[in-house]
Structure formats: structure tokens, C-alpha cells
Amino acid sequence: MMSADTEPAAPGPLLRMRDIRKEFPGVRALDGVSLDVAPGSVHALMGENGAGKSTLMKVLSGVHPAGSYTGLVEVDGEPRAFADVAASERAGIAIIHQELALIPQLSISENVLLGHEVTRFGVIDWGATHARARELLLRVGLDENPAAPVSTLSIGAQQMVEIAKALAKDVRLLILDEPTSALNETESDRLLDLLLDLRAQGVACVLISHKLGEIMRVSDEVTILRDGRTVETLAVERDADGRPSVDEDRVIRGMVGRDLDQRYPDREGEIGPVRFQVRDWTVDHPAQTGRRMVQGVDLDLRAGEVVGLAGLMGAGRTEFAMSLFGRSYGRYVRGSLLRDGEELRVRDVTEAIAAGVAYVPEDRKSLGLVLDDDIRHNTTLAALGRVCTRGVIDPGLETVEAQAMSERMRVRSHGVNQTVRTLSGGNQQKVVLGKWMFTRPELLILDEPTRGIDVGAKYEIYLIVRRLAAEGACVLLISSELPEILGMCDRVYAMCEGRITGQVPRADADQETLMRLMTRTGDPT
Structure with missing residues (x-):
């Protein structure tokens, strides 16, 4: 029997991941990662590009199914082995990827309730569907006509539709991967306010972001990954004026393994x-x-x-x-x-x-790179004449030139024959830079x-820019x-x-x- 002076036990974590290990051919992406997320909290997951953040969340959300990794995943203290995304959604877990998964030609209602349609006698009840979608839209602060096509919305509004879509699945743990990377300041503020509202409603959020100011504003805890391993978890407390107990330099030191004397x-x-x-x-x-x-x-x-x-x-x-x-x-x-x-x-x-003249576009994936091709071809694509002999591409010369540029850009890869899609965001950006530097x-x-890369990779890109200007x-x-x-x-x-x-x-x-x-x-x- 509990005595009158005994405090009730604190609730356990909503999510517990222990010793998660995940390998791809030739690469160990996760090497014993552990993570606890409390109910109704915002938990930031930080690390340099390639540290393993997105891979860990794909394990949790069923994108990487049970059996493709080792380690323990528990939800509410119960071991879970998600065979696919649908299984994780049934457990109340939803992930919003950096690239939105909406169907532009369909209406807002159809996107929000896809797979959870409101039916009557086996037929979609459009009145009830639009009413339910409107409830969810208002919950995320979006006042739009549910019958309007998603393609008519701004990127910021589409991000809110994604969150409404997750809420339709009775989500208890919402994972957001770089949710503000394509948003302006006003839209970013609105999304961060929504995360705080969801926290107040008891929804836990895992936030992956390279924007340190955002992390410091909304997170309750910060877990830092480096090279596929958990470095540490920092509790973020705030004083009466809202200032966090953890500063940005402290997080950066954990991410890159050293002090950055200057940004x-x-x-x-x-x-x-x-x-x-x-x-x-x-x-x-x-x-x-x-x-x-x-x-x-x-x-x-x-x-x-x-x-x-x-x-x-x-x-x-x-x-x-x-x-x-x-x-x-x-x-x-x-x-x-x-x-x-x-x-x-x-x-x-x-x-x-x-x-x-050379132009490095803001959207590296759709405008800057051929993602399914390798580093070698991407690097030389804008100046093929430099790797041709008598009008024909010389594979040996192309490889030598691409290797030299890859070393100059400090691209972390297994070699210039590696497919660009498999690189981290920061290394993809270095390949884009190398492609245009190759044109002299x-x-x-x-x-x-x-955009969308970590502080360590940012500094390396700044060095490249400064070096180019110095030349x-x-x-x-x-x-x-x-x-x-x-x-x-x-x-x-x-x-x-x-x-x-x-x-x-x-x-x-x-x-x-x-x-x-x-x-x-x-x-x-």
C-alpha cells in the first residue's frame, strides 16, 4: 500500500529504443543507438548529415522493417516489431518526410483522409469527409476549403496538411524530418507554434532539424548522434524569460566532436x-x-x-x-x-x-543532380568537353577529374562510382558545387x-566559397x-x-x- 508521503511513480517513456544497429552494403548507418521519448514532449534529434538520424526514424516508422536491423523498440513498455509503415501507424506513430507525400491532383480532404475515408453503405460520404477534414485542418490552424486541390496551397500550408493527415490516424508520436527547410520565417514560426500546441494536447514529437534556433525554442530534450552512435541526450530547461539552459555552441560541440571557434x-x-x-x-x-x-x-x-x-x-x-x-x-x-x-x-x-557563369540551384535534388547517376557523371556533366578525346567521353580521364574534384570538395563517399542518391544532404550539396566548380x-x-545541411557541412561549404573568392x-x-x-x-x-x-x-x-x-x-x- 502506498504511504501518503510517497509520490506516484513518474510515467515511463512513450518510446524506448535500445542498441539499434542497421547496416547497408559496406556502411554501418546505426551502431548501437538508444533513444527515449517522453509522452507529450518535443524531442530534438540532431547530428551532422550522415549521422543516422533519418535512418533511425525509418526504423521506428517501419520504413526499415523488423528483421532488417537489430535492437529493441518499445512503445508504452511493450516490445514492437513493425513489419511496415502501416504497422507503426497502428501503434500511433507517424512520420512526415522532408519530401512531402501528398497527391497534388487530389483535394485536401482526399489527402488528409486517404486510407481513412468516411463512408456510408460502402460509399464515400463527401459531406462527412469534408467536415472531418475541416476539423483536422482547424486543429492545425489551417483555414482552407477541404475540397480545394492540394496543388493550390503554398508549401507551408501543404506541410500543415501533412500534419493534419497524421492526426487523422490518432497519432501519439509525430516524427518531423526537416519540416521547415522549405518554409519562410512566418510559416516556420507557425509550424513551431503548432508543435507546442500538439505537445499541450499530449502528442509527442521527434523533430529533426539543422536550425539550432528552432531546436532551442521548442525542444524539451536534445539527443545528438555522431557517426551512427548516440553521443548524449541533453535536457533543455528554460528560465523565467524563456532562455534555454543549453546553448547552441554546446549542441554544435556534441555534433561535430569539437568546438567551432567561429561559424x-x-x-x-x-x-x-x-x-x-x-x-x-x-x-x-x-x-x-x-x-x-x-x-x-x-x-x-x-x-x-x-x-x-x-x-x-x-x-x-x-x-x-x-x-x-x-x-x-x-x-x-x-x-x-x-x-x-x-x-x-x-x-x-x-x-x-x-x-x-555558374548557378547552384536551391533545390539540389530536382534541379542540381541526377540522383540515380554516380558522383563521376554528375561532376563532369556541365563541362563534358573537358573529359572528351576526339569528341568521345574518356572514362579514365573522367574518373581522374571527378576524383580530384571530389577530394577538393571533401565529399565523403566510397568513391566516385557511388550513386548520388545514397549520399547525405551535405555531400550531395558538395557534389553540386563540384559540378559547377568543374566549369571553372x-x-x-x-x-x-x-539549406537542409548541418553546421559542420555548412562550415566546409563556407570554406569552399571563401577559397573560390580568394582565387x-x-x-x-x-x-x-x-x-x-x-x-x-x-x-x-x-x-x-x-x-x-x-x-x-x-x-x-x-x-x-x-x-x-x-x-x-x-x-x-
């Missing part, structure tokens, strides 16, 4: 004269003639300089960059690109590459070059992360509604100044 490398070399000039660059929407997406942009880029282009989502940064790179976006209206005072022909991608660019445009190239860096812009750039242009609204030298740049310029509408004064 951004020092600049090397001197900034030279103006090499590239963009004048009155104007572009229309690809399908709506007369709708200006880029309006009269003027830019100067100096040799050895990293120039930032800052703007909110929809400001026209990517549209400008893609249109400049061989008119890859929209309808060209007017404007010129000059190198050393002479106008260049950049009417298509081939001419842009010949003019010394004089102007390198980087569009969100560190005399011009670099235009587009980023939604203002600390990255401020830490890496020698000068910053701000953009709003397709126009350049001002430029700020590094010495005068701060987040407040840039935000004022990024929200300035109309013609700059």
Missing part, C-alpha cells in the same frame, strides 16, 4: 575591381506576359568578393538568378550582363557556361547553398538566413517585389537594416 571563416585575399555588371535586368512571369517578376535590377560584382542578395520569400531572388543563368526562368524583357565592360551573350545555359566559373551564383572569382550568395548573409558577405543587396531596394557594405550591415530594405516597396529612393 564563418575569415576572408582571404583582396577584393579587386568590378568584373561583372548587371544592368536593367527585367523579366516577366513565364506564363503571364506583362507580370513583372524582376524589374530593372542593377548589380556590380568585384573579383574576389562575396556579394549577398537578401530578400523575403517571393522577393524575386531565385527568379533573377535563374533568368540571369541563360534565361532559365521567365520571359526575358530587357537587360544586359557585362564582363570587364563588354556585354555577354547569355541567351541559354550553354552560352551562360561559356561566359563563365568566373561568376558563381549560389542559391540557398546550405579571384565573383560570388553572388542568395540566402534566407540573415546571419549567413552577414557572416559571409562583403557587401549585401536587398530585394523586394523584384527590385533592388538598396545595398549595404559589410561594416554597416545588420539584421534590422537589411529587414527594412527587404520590406521596402515601390521604387527605391
Whole structure:
């Protein structure tokens, strides 16, 4: 019998994973990982790309079925062996992958209740289906018509639909893999607030993210993985002002195994004269003639300089960059690109590459890489002439060149014959960089070059960018992360509604100044 002074026992963890080991051919992805997640908590899972975070969650969610790994998985203290995703969902576990699993042509209701349709006499009851979907949408704070096609929603709204879809399955443990990587700041804040609301409703969340600020804002515990092993789990407590007990540097040290004395490398070399000039660059929407997406942009880029282009989502940064790179976006209206005072022909991608221009896109998987091909072919794809003999690709020369570039980019792989799809996000990004470095660019445009990669890989990419600038190239860096812009750039242009609204030298740049310029509408004064 329990005495009056005896406190009731604290509830055990909702999830317990012990000594999880998972191997792929030639690779041990998980090497004895353990993880506990308490009911109604937000548990962050952090580590460098390739540390094993996504693999661990695929084990938990049944993507990697029982028998393909060793170790113990318990839910509510009961051992579980999930044969597939459906089995984990029946246990109240749902995973939302970085690439959303929605069907664009179907309605919101059809996506939310797919496999859980509301029927009457064996026929879908559309009135009840839409009503149930609306309940779930309101629960995630999304006020949309359930009958509308998912394709009409923004990426942020689609992310909320994914969460509503998980809630339809009576989820108790929600796994989110890089949920804010493609969201703007407002959408990210909204999603993080939703996680806190779900926590208050008793839903546990496992959050995988490389954005340390987000982790510190919402997590109750942080588990750090490194090289497929559990390094440590940190409890995050907050003072009266909401400040977390664990700082970002502490988490970074656990992730990379050392202190990072600085987040951004020092600049090397001197900034030279103006090499590239963009004048009155104007572009229309690809399908709506007369709708200006880029309006009269003027830019100067100096040799050895990293120039930032800052703007909110929809400001026209990517549209400008893609249109400049061989008119890859929209309808060209007017404007010129000059190198050393002479106008260049950049009417298509081939001419842009010949003019010394390279563009690293923000979406590396769909625009930057051939995922099912190997590192060797991806590296040389944009400059095949350099690995040809008498007009025919020389496999030996291609291998030598790809190996040299892979070493220069510090790509972690089993060799240049490894398929790019099997690389971590950070190493995929290095392959994209290597592909365009192989063209020997004089102007390198980087569009969100560190999106979705960890702090260690980010620093390596920053070093590559700095080294390229030190060799005399011009670099235009587009980023939604203002600390990255401020830490890496020698000068910053701000953009709003397709126009350049001002430029700020590094010495005068701060987040407040840039935000004022990024929200300035109309013609700059």
C-alpha cells in the first residue's frame, strides 16, 4: 500500500529504443543507438548529415522493417516489431518526410483522409469527409476549403496538411524530418507554434532539424548522434524569460566532436575591381506576359568578393538568378550582363557556361543532380568537353577529374562510382558545387547553398566559397538566413517585389537594416 508521503511513480517513456544497429552494403548507418521519448514532449534529434538520424526514424516508422536491423523498440513498455509503415501507424506513430507525400491532383480532404475515408453503405460520404477534414485542418490552424486541390496551397500550408493527415490516424508520436527547410520565417514560426500546441494536447514529437534556433525554442530534450552512435541526450530547461539552459555552441560541440571557434571563416585575399555588371535586368512571369517578376535590377560584382542578395520569400531572388543563368526562368524583357565592360551573350545555359557563369540551384535534388547517376557523371556533366578525346567521353580521364574534384570538395563517399542518391544532404550539396566548380566559373551564383545541411557541412561549404573568392572569382550568395548573409558577405543587396531596394557594405550591415530594405516597396529612393 502506498504511504501518503510517497509520490506516484513518474510515467515511463512513450518510446524506448535500445542498441539499434542497421547496416547497408559496406556502411554501418546505426551502431548501437538508444533513444527515449517522453509522452507529450518535443524531442530534438540532431547530428551532422550522415549521422543516422533519418535512418533511425525509418526504423521506428517501419520504413526499415523488423528483421532488417537489430535492437529493441518499445512503445508504452511493450516490445514492437513493425513489419511496415502501416504497422507503426497502428501503434500511433507517424512520420512526415522532408519530401512531402501528398497527391497534388487530389483535394485536401482526399489527402488528409486517404486510407481513412468516411463512408456510408460502402460509399464515400463527401459531406462527412469534408467536415472531418475541416476539423483536422482547424486543429492545425489551417483555414482552407477541404475540397480545394492540394496543388493550390503554398508549401507551408501543404506541410500543415501533412500534419493534419497524421492526426487523422490518432497519432501519439509525430516524427518531423526537416519540416521547415522549405518554409519562410512566418510559416516556420507557425509550424513551431503548432508543435507546442500538439505537445499541450499530449502528442509527442521527434523533430529533426539543422536550425539550432528552432531546436532551442521548442525542444524539451536534445539527443545528438555522431557517426551512427548516440553521443548524449541533453535536457533543455528554460528560465523565467524563456532562455534555454543549453546553448547552441554546446549542441554544435556534441555534433561535430569539437568546438567551432567561429561559424564563418575569415576572408582571404583582396577584393579587386568590378568584373561583372548587371544592368536593367527585367523579366516577366513565364506564363503571364506583362507580370513583372524582376524589374530593372542593377548589380556590380568585384573579383574576389562575396556579394549577398537578401530578400523575403517571393522577393524575386531565385527568379533573377535563374533568368540571369541563360534565361532559365521567365520571359526575358530587357537587360544586359557585362564582363570587364563588354556585354555577354547569355541567351541559354550553354552560352551562360561559356561566359563563365555558374548557378547552384536551391533545390539540389530536382534541379542540381541526377540522383540515380554516380558522383563521376554528375561532376563532369556541365563541362563534358573537358573529359572528351576526339569528341568521345574518356572514362579514365573522367574518373581522374571527378576524383580530384571530389577530394577538393571533401565529399565523403566510397568513391566516385557511388550513386548520388545514397549520399547525405551535405555531400550531395558538395557534389553540386563540384559540378559547377568543374566549369571553372568566373561568376558563381549560389542559391540557398546550405539549406537542409548541418553546421559542420555548412562550415566546409563556407570554406569552399571563401577559397573560390580568394582565387579571384565573383560570388553572388542568395540566402534566407540573415546571419549567413552577414557572416559571409562583403557587401549585401536587398530585394523586394523584384527590385533592388538598396545595398549595404559589410561594416554597416545588420539584421534590422537589411529587414527594412527587404520590406521596402515601390521604387527605391
